[in-house]
Amino acid sequence: MTAATQGLPAEDTATSLPRLLPRDGQRPENWHAHTARHGRLPYRDRRGDLIDDLTAAGLTGRGGAAFPAGRKLSAVLDAAGKRRRAPVVITNGAESEPASEKDATLLWLAPHLVLDGLQLAAEAVGADQAILYTHVDRRNDVGRRLRQAIAERVAVGADRVAVQLAEAPPRFLSGQETAVVSHLAGGPAIPTFIPPRITERGLLGAPTLVQNAETLAHMALIARHGPRWFRQVGTAAEPGSMLCTIRRADGAPRVVEVPLGMPLKALLSDVRADQAVLIGGYHGSWLPATEAVRLTLDNQSLAAAGARVGAGILLTPPPDRCVLIETAAVVRYLALESAGQCGPCLNGLPRMAAALTEIAVGRQRGQTQADVERWAGLVTGRGACHHPDGTARFVRSALITFAAEVSRHQRGQCTGTSKRPFLPIPHGSARTEEDWM
């Protein structure tokens, strides 16, 4: 155990949350505050050593896909050994879901925990290059904070691999793994076809580890406290804690760190029975509040309702908004954010968007819903990335959850009274390749 953690009571570091975010709220941690709370980096001085701990901890990716972190690092380490090529490790802080704030919050408040995780991941796979990919230039404050953090680490010699900052374009798909690699190689931030997997052949051909910022922060703590500590919160199948972005009524987004398996009821305390909850963001699912409050925040529980934890986004539009208009606006956004590379996505998403607008304004024809259902089926599983799949999931869940509201709209009625949009939608769609750079 390191010097700094010895000072803290054992049960405090063990179970209580938050683990990742600073305890005293909103003050960002500099190097001094960071090492006072967590101690120095526990380098293992052996390649691969940390991977066993990550596997035993059961850590999964917190970017949305929940892929086992240990397996991903193993794949990169194996590819590096077989091909005798040093890997690249990349922190993915692009956080392209417009409703999510958790990675930006984490990078702002606890940048050193993420950077520790990046160093430890680099050591575990034997990487000689480390990159932090996020909105460095577009959000000046974040860029300044991260440059400061890196400079602090250089000054004390904390890092063994130099960290480069790289800019993520403000597009929905710019955080998709193959898009990250494409962009860092000098191209547009749009997905490429798999195979090859980037763990085998990623950035300029090197085995590449792309890991969400929060996932790396968890790694930094597992490296310090071990897998048993990590499993002291969460469920047996889905251990640990996760950051969630919660948007209720008209309040500002709130980022909270909660254990996996937490009852949604506790997170949605003020939700009314006639409201709906969007779980997992714009590639996620709408659920009636009455159903959501019976579930827990883990994929095992949510799968039964056709939903997934995703990147931990929970949204409850206030009762005065029309959920169909909100949904149609999001689908339009998703259609415009398609990279337009794959035929089914290029053709299916705009059609679904147009149909949802017809439904929302009460102008649907007899065939409209059947068309949407067919298009949702046609796009699923047929893109190079999961953008069509996620969009189809979102659309289908809306038609099921809002069936009664759809019928009301057919009769020319709508429960929405406020026209102010609730679900955040960024301005401006990509028109030329420059917009993906």
Added chain:
Amino acid sequence: MSEKLLVNPIECEGHGACAELLPEMIHLDEWGYPIVDGRPVPAGLERDARAAVSACPTLALRLLRS
């Protein structure tokens, strides 16, 4: 050893040659893009599968050993 068909949806431009040459395993959606049967290619269709792969103008269709 069995083989499976795989289409690269980024390369595919919906020319439709594959569906003409291998209708048993490939049909076109309403926009002209192929929907490919992902199961192993049966022994009797291997020649047609190879013909479909080589006929693709954008080289988007592949046979992968599984």
